[in-house]
Amino acid sequence: MTPPNPRGPHRPGKGKPTGQGKPAGKGKASGPGKAKRPTAGTTRPSQPTAVPQWPDRPTVDVHDPDGVRLQKLLAAAGVGSRRVCENLITQGRVEVDGQVVTELGVRIKATQNVHVDGIRIQLDESRVYLAFNKPLGVVTSMSDELGRVDIGDFVANRKERLFHVGRLDADTEGLLILTNDGELAHRLQHPRYGVLKTYLAQIQGQVPRDLGRRLREGIMLEDGPVKVDSFRVVDSAPGKALVEVVLHEGRKHIVRRMLAEAGHPVLTLVRTKVGPIHLGDTKPGKWRNLTNTEVGLLYKAAEL
Ligand code: URA
Numbered sequence: 001m002t003p004p005n006p007r008g009p010h011r012p013g014k015g016k017p018t019g020q021g022k023p024a025g026k027g028k029a030s031g032p033g034k035a036k037r038p039t040a041g042t043t044r045p046s047q048p049t050a051v052p053q054w055p056d057r058p059t060v061d062v063h064d065p066d067g068v069r070l071q072k073l074l075a076a077a078g079v080g081s082r083r084v085c086e087n088l089i090t091q092g093r094v095e096v097d098g099q100v101v102t103e104l105g106v107r108i109k110a111t112q113n114v115h116v117d118g119i120r121i122q123l124d125e126s127r128v129y130l131a132f133n134k135p136l137g138v139v140t141s142m143s144d145e146l147g148r149v150d151i152g153d154f155v156a157n158r159k160e161r162l163f164h165v166g167r168l169d170a171d172t173e174g175l176l177i178l179t180n181d182g183e184l185a186h187r188l189q190h191p192r193y194g195v196l197k198t199y200l201a202q203i204q205g206q207v208p209r210d211l212g213r214r215l216r217e218g219i220m221l222e223d224g225p226v227k228v229d230s231f232r233v234v235d236s237a238p239g240k241a242l243v244e245v246v247l248h249e250g251r252k253h254i255v256r257r258m259l260a261e262a263g264h265p266v267l268t269l270v271r272t273k274v275g276p277i278h279l280g281d282t283k284p285g286k287w288r289n290l291t292n293t294e295v296g297l298l299y300k301a302a303e304l
Contacts, residue, residue: 059076060072060073060076063109063110064109066107067107067108067109068107068108068109068110069104069105069106069107070085070089070094070096070101070104070105070106070107070108070114071085071086071089071104071105072085073108073110073114073123074088074089074094074114074116074121076123076125077121077122077123077125077292078292079116079121079292086104088116089101089102089103089104090102090104093116093117094114094115094116095113095114095115095116096108096112096113096114097112097113098113110123110124115296116296119292119293119296119297119300120295120296120299120300120304121292121295121296122181122292122295122296122299126160126180127179127180127181128158128160128162128178128179128180128181128289129177129178129179129181129184129289129290129294129295129298130155130162130177130178130179130287130288130289130290131175131177131277131278131279131280131282131287131288131290131294132151132154132155132164132175132176132177132178132282132286132287133173133174133175133176133279133282133283133284133285133286133287134151134168134172134173134174134175134176134284135173135284135285136170136171136172136173136284137149137170137171138150138151138153138154138170139151139170140164140167140168140169140170140176141164142155142162142163142164148170151164151176151178154285154287155178155287160180161180162178162179162180163178163179163180163182163185164176164177164178164185165177165178165179165184165185165188165189165274166188166189166197166250166274167252168271169253169256169269171269172269172270172271173268173269173270173271173284174199174269174270174271174272174279175271175272175273175274175277175278175279175282176271176274177274177277177290177298178287183304184298184299184302184304187302187303187304188274188275188298188301188302189250191248191250193301193302193303194248195248195274195275195301195302196229196246196247196248196273196274196275197246197247197248197249197250197271197273197274197275198244198245198246198271198272198273198274199244199245199246199247199255199269199270199271199272200234200242200243200244200269200270200272201242201243201244201245201255201259201266201267201268201269201270202240202241202242202266202267202268202269203240203241203242203243203259203264203265203266203267204239204240204264204265204267205239205240205241205263205264206236206238206239206241207233207236207241207243207264211231211243211262211264212231212232212233214262215227215228215231215245215258215262216228216229216230216231219258219261219262220261221257221258221261223251226247226249226251226254226257226258227247228245228246228247228258229246229247229248230244230245230246231243231244231245231246232244240267241264244272245258245259246273255269256269275297275298275301276294276297276298276300276301277290277294277297277298
């Protein structure tokens with residue numbers, strides 16, 4: 001059985017990381033305090049973007065007090081070429097503040113709520129939404145007080161002030177959403193919105209038939225019960241198994257604690273999905289821009 005990403009490019013305590021995107025000189029030898037951030041072009045190759053760049057994608061001043069033509073705003077947001085956006089409008093697929101707009105040329109402001117096919121479109125280009133694959137050994141912090149390798153080291157060359165949506169343990173790899181949209185980040189972490197997270201865990205022991213049922217019914221932990229929304233065995237080998245668990249819990253070490261309590265300590269843990277966002281083939285230490293649709297789906301998950 002081969003677990004996906006069994007080990008990322010960096011192992012905690014294994015000295016200088018080998019993968020791209022890792023800061024040089026920020027390890028045990030660097031002493032107290034924060035080591036120098038890596039500079040662009042030295043350790044990180046350029047990042048791919050998932051937002052299509054249309055040949056006639058206009059740049060607009062979204063804060064123009066007179067507003068901007070709807071089709072131009074949509075094209076600037078990367079929904080499609082201006083012609084495609086005009087067609088979307090005339091086909092009645094665009095709503096502004098809950099009203100379908102079929103006329104071309106309507107001027108609107110970026111503060112207004114625009115949906116295409118029911119998906120909210122973020123019109124403010126200064127908003128950034130990234131799917132980051134946190135490598136093993138990296139602390140979930142934008143600026144770790146103890147000078148350990150953290151997420152901030154991977155995005156040091158970005159000008160926005162980014163927040164991480166939730167946390168992963170240093171020894172967990174996988175998807176972390178990074179954004180400068182504070183309200184969305186806050187809501188996605190709030191238990192009220194119950195955003196689902198999907199993990200692949202390599203666990204010790206043979207999986208008994210009733211494990212899924214027990215996890216769905218709930219496991220009692222010292223700080224209260226936890227239950228999964230779904231569970232499946234992906235693969236198994238003598239003495240270990242690869243399982244997928246989906247839950248909307250955000251408590252510390254929740255997957256490890258739950259599976260250990262159920263009798264199957266976690267050997268490796270990877271988060272593959274947050275709400276509607278998949279990690280995909282983004283490599284550890286790399287990020288990709290979320291598409292407009294993905295951002296819209298996150299808005300929906302956060303009831304925004
Ligand atoms: N649960 C854990 O145990 N660890 C993580 O990093 C995330 C969820």
